Amino acid sequence: MKIEALNKSIQKLSLENNDLKSKINSQNNINNSNDSEIVRLYKRIDELTEKIKRYPFVLEKDEEMLSVVFMSGSQKFTYSMICKNTDTIHALESQLYEIFTELSETENYFLCKGTIANKFKKFKELKIKNGDIIIINQKED
DSSP, rough: OOHHHHHHHHHHHHHHHHHHHHHHHOOOHHHHHHHHHHHHHHHHHHHHHHHHHHHSSOOOOTTEEEEEEETTTTOSOOOEEETTTTTHHHHHHHHHHHSSSSHHHOEEEETTTTTEOOTTTTTHHHHHOOOEEEEEEEEOO
C-alpha cells in the first residue's frame, strides 16, 4: 500500500513538474516575443529620430509649417523662408539680414495684406498663411 501511495505521489509530482515546465516554457516564449517586439520598437524609434533630424525645427501641437515670401518694396529681391505659424517676423528678420546685408543697415517696416505688420506678433495672430508675401519697406526720415 505504501508503495502504491508513493507511486501516486510520484505521478502527481511528475504531472505538477510537467505543468511547471510548460508554464516556464510559455513564459519564456512570451519573454522572447516581448524582447523581439522591444528590439523592433527601438529600431522604429531610431528611424523616426533620423527623420526628425532632417527638419529645421520640430512642430509642436497646433503648430503648422508654412512658407512666407519676403519681398523688398523696390522688388530688388524676393526670398522665401520656411517657418512655423507661431514664428514672428522679428524672429526671421536676423536670418533675412544675414542674406541681404544691405537691409540690416536701414530701419525697416513690414507690410502684409496691405497693412503694417507688428513684427512681434505671431504669424497666426497676423493671419499670415502659407505663401503670403511680406513686403519690406525702408522707413524714410
